[in-house]
Amino acid sequence: MRRLYEPQAYDRDVGSYWQTTATPPRWPALKQSRAAKILIIGGGYTGLNCALELAEQGIDPHSIVVLEACQPGWGASGRNGGFCCTGGTKLPVDKLIARFGEDETRRFFKQQTASIESVRENLSRYHISADTHSNGETQLAHRESEMAGLHAEKQQMKDLFSLDCRITEKPGLSSQGLASPEFHGALTTPLGFALNPMKYLSGLAQAATGIGIAAYGGTPALSIRRAGNNWQTDTPGGHITADxxxxxxxxxxxxxxxxxxxxRLLPVLSNILLTRPLTELELNSQGWTSHQMCSDTRKLLHYFRLMPPAEGEAGPRMLFGMRSGTSATPASMAMMxxxxxxxxxxxxxAWRGVETPSSGPVWSA
Incomplete structure (x- = not known):
């Protein structure tokens, strides 16, 4: 396989904390050639949701095949920040309208909100417990001048989407458990929630195999080509012919x-670190006690949230992520x-001395 970045960018085991919280099913490798009505390459959120939705629409689950080069949860779906929210573009609303028109902007926003509800429905439909928390998302102004933009966004959300967002001025941040010298106010959008990404992924994988969808792990697609009216994919254990x-x-x-x-795709590297469990004294010393999922107003933003305490742990951990560079060499990764x-x-x-034993990269596109 030809990749854009260094081999380290595609490491299969990066010591992710999420791997300690849930164990996705291990799929057997494909051992012989077979046929399928629908072949899905990739066993992450997209592939599993696609397979499950097709089965919900009446496609025979046994005719659906999912191929995964490693095992479910090894890539971005199993080691991301766990933010289920809107935010699929860096363009502000007024620039979206200028470029695509108001109708398309409304449609885009509806698609984003529908994706949140799709995850919520999956959690209920497949009985997935994924440590959900956070009432919407909060965007924090990293400069005082950014507050004007947050006020404008609040009004746009009301005018265009009938959505009531909440502005918090700087003096009010501490009372909401969002105390930091970095921020000058906030905008809270009442959409979305946070979750454990590996638990969600594990639940989807179990649901897929539970209804008879054929899933193969350790089975990379080595080639994809047309075979008459069908598609043919070669793997180390055999080929699959699919409609x-x-x-x-x-x-x-x-x-x-x-x-x-x-x-066609330009992957972007993101870095995440995770603290050890924080004590009540440490939380109060910093003044950050909110479990709200947050990001700042930078173009290359930071994203962070206190997570619910895991079973057996006395306090919550802080997840803290940011965009990285476009290189995964050891020197670049150490710098990041x-x-x-x-x-x-x-x-x-107040947490300068707090250990962050878990950290690692994740690609997204």
Missing amino acids: NLVIATNGYSSEDVPDWLSG HRRIRADFDRFFP
């Missing part, structure tokens, strides 16, 4: 499987780790 093909590999896609995928730790210490000065 329909879905590629759901996102940031971990190859540039040459198939060749026409080359140049130093940077994210420095930013964490600046945001939360």
